[in-house]
Amino acid sequence: MITTTQVGIIGAGPAGLVLAHMLAARGIESLVLEVRDRSYVEHRVRAGVLEHPSVELLRDLGLAGRLDREGLAHRGIELAFEGRRHRLDFLELTGRSITVYGQQEIVKDLIAIRLAAGDPIVFEAAEVEPCAFDTPHPTIRYRHDGQDHELRCDLIAGCDGFHGVSRPAMPGWTSFEREYPFAWLGILADAAPTIDELIYTNHERGFALYSMRSPKITRMYLQVAADEAIENWSDDRIWSEFDIRLPTGDGFSFNSGPILEKAITPMRSFVASPMRSGRLVLAGDAAHIVPPTGAKGMNLAIADVFVLAGIIDRAYRTGRWEGLDRYTDTCLGRVWRAQHFSYWMTSMLHRLSDDPFQYQLQLSELALVTGNVSAARSLAENYVGLPFAPVP
Numbered sequence: 001m002i003t004t005t006q007v008g009i010i011g012a013g014p015a016g017l018v019l020a021h022m023l024a025a026r027g028i029e030s031l032v033l034e035v036r037d038r039s040y041v042e043h044r045v046r047a048g049v050l051e052h053p054s055v056e057l058l059r060d061l062g063l064a065g066r067l068d069r070e071g072l073a074h075r076g077i078e079l080a081f082e083g084r085r086h087r088l089d090f091l092e093l094t095g096r097s098i099t100v101y102g103q104q105e106i107v108k109d110l111i112a113i114r115l116a117a118g119d120p121i122v123f124e125a126a127e128v129e130p131c132a133f134d135t136p137h138p139t140i141r142y143r144h145d146g147q148d149h150e151l152r153c154d155l156i157a158g159c160d161g162f163h164g165v166s167r168p169a170m171p172g173w174t175s176f177e178r179e180y181p182f183a184w185l186g187i188l189a190d191a192a193p194t195i196d197e198l199i200y201t202n203h204e205r206g207f208a209l210y211s212m213r214s215p216k217i218t219r220m221y222l223q224v225a226a227d228e229a230i231e232n233w234s235d236d237r238i239w240s241e242f243d244i245r246l247p248t249g250d251g252f253s254f255n256s257g258p259i260l261e262k263a264i265t266p267m268r269s270f271v272a273s274p275m276r277s278g279r280l281v282l283a284g285d286a287a288h289i290v291p292p293t294g295a296k297g298m299n300l301a302i303a304d305v306f307v308l309a310g311i312i313d314r315a316y317r318t319g320r321w322e323g324l325d326r327y328t329d330t331c332l333g334r335v336w337r338a339q340h341f342s343y344w345m346t347s348m349l350h351r352l353s354d355d356p357f358q359y360q361l362q363l364s365e366l367a368l369v370t371g372n373v374s375a376a377r378s379l380a381e382n383y384v385g386l387p388f389a390p391v392p
């Protein structure tokens with residue numbers, strides 16, 4: 001079956017869905033193709049921190065109703081080391097703050113609003129393949145409900161994440177990569193958070209992060225070895241490890257409770273360049289990955305599609321697609337800043353080796369960012385989110 005749209009979007013994650021909404025707001029038609037079923041993408045537990053510019057964008061698009069009601073406004077974070085907690089007040093340092101709201105809740109909201117408007121998302125699209133993107137008339141081939149389909153469009157947006165098909169289909173890109181010798185074991189627990197800010201802990205047994213999703217649900221992460229198997233981590237072992245790494249001398253303690261979900265995520269830095277070939281453009285995790293310590297991945301995905309939607313809008317208004325030539329450079333400026341920030345936060349907070357010299361350097365850095373206002377402000381500005389790049 002042959003169908004036609006203006007922009008074919010591969011992937012219904014944050015990048016693909018925000019792009020679809022930004023285009024719809026400008027009267028541009030798109031079709032979203034997603035390999036998984038709706039329930040799967042709505043329940044995939046991942047990111048939780050929205051930068052200030054991401055929240056503003058969702059609000060401007062009229063997509064932040066539930067986010068504004070249920071999201072948790074956080075005015076800072078805490079950094080813990082040597083058994084003590086130190087608070088960074090982002091609002092005081094930058095005038096801005098962040099919002100904690102589960103990625104899967106954003107995905108749920110964006111899917112519901114799009115479908116209610118009568119705009120299409122094809123779930124369970126199989127064998128998705130971007131084709132003919134070296135011409136002005138690209139197509140996406142896929143199978144759905146046992147039938148072959150061809151989607152004809154003006155542009156393909158590859159928003160299909162790190163393991164998607166778009167980047168491998170694209171010729172001539174190179175990558176910049178770093179793998180880390182550790183991973184994050186993340187849990188979601190039915191336990192009320194005991195404080196209302198995130199705590200990033202540098203502990204001699206490894207990094208730990210205390211986060212949350214609601215007044216009743218805690219989200220927590222532990223640094224584990226890169227090759228660790230989740231089967232080795234019983235619930236008891238997980239709680240005992242948090243019991244060692246998280247408490248601080250000032251009496252901070254946390255609630256435990258039934259673990260609702262647990263998984264190990266590898267840590268990696270990755271940038272593909274260029275992010276476009278002809279009429280195929282990558283956005284979000286399809287083009288770049290950051291280690292989660294800076295809470296940047298989902299926000300970078302949103303920042304990419306902000307630029308892309310602006311370029312597409314101009315192309316339809318002027319009939320000229322040259323703006324695409326500037327897409328990669330415009331996005332990568334912000335991406336590399338976030339890469340550096342995520343790498344720096346990761347290096348400052350994780351146990352990197354047994355080398356006592358390295359540990360002293362970490363302590364010195366932590367003392368600086370918690371004791372010096374200029375250093376604290378620099379961390380805060382990066383964390384709450386630098387402004388989106390203007391559309392080129």
Ligand code: FAD
Pocket residue numbers: 010011012013014015016033034035036041046047048049050103125128159160161162163164165184186265283284285286292294295296297298299300301
């Ligand atoms: P994805 O969310 O991966 O979406 C891609 C979509 O494409 C998926 O729905 C996938 O099923 C679909 N797809 C894949 N292949 C195909 C195909 N062949 N055809 C059709 N569809 C396809 N980021 C933050 O900003 N803040 C955080 O606090 C944070 N914490 C994190 C914690 C963890 C444990 C993890 C794993 C990640 C975290 N991230 C965080 C990163 C964040 O989750 C990602 O950067 C974000 O999901 C990127 O969005 P995306 O839309 O680019 O890709």
Ligand code: PHB
Pocket residue numbers: 046047048049198211212219292293294295
């Ligand atoms: C989360 O709540 O999932 C979270 C928070 C901060 C991070 C990463 C993940 O840096």
